[in-house]
Amino acid sequence: MAGPAAEHADASDMDDTRMDETTRIPHDPAPGAPSPAPKVMFTFNGNTVEGREGDTIAAALWAVGIRALGPGEAGLYCGIGHCFACRVVVDGVHDVRGCLVLIRPGMRVEPPRIPLPPLPPGAP
């Protein structure tokens, strides 16, 4: 998956192919620039994803073009742990905020299985 189509990809668009980096800033060849972080392989929705050491789940998925993490438009919103829009299942643990948790080799990340309850009538 690469190119403009990847900009609006979600979990349902994924096939069984490996997801490689598509949107990272290329390595800076300037003298003294840090080397790219080592690669970290994990899975999202059963597909192998290539991230970088120090990436959060959300950042690694964003880098390969995954913007929505589950049904609907749920995905990265605040990016700082406040909104819970990035909830995923990690190694069987539900409601993990993808924007806060760093990827680990072999980590199994899945879209959220339990939707949030509807807002009460009149909720802002």
Ligand code: FES
């Ligand atoms: S994007 Fe808001 S909590 Fe993760």
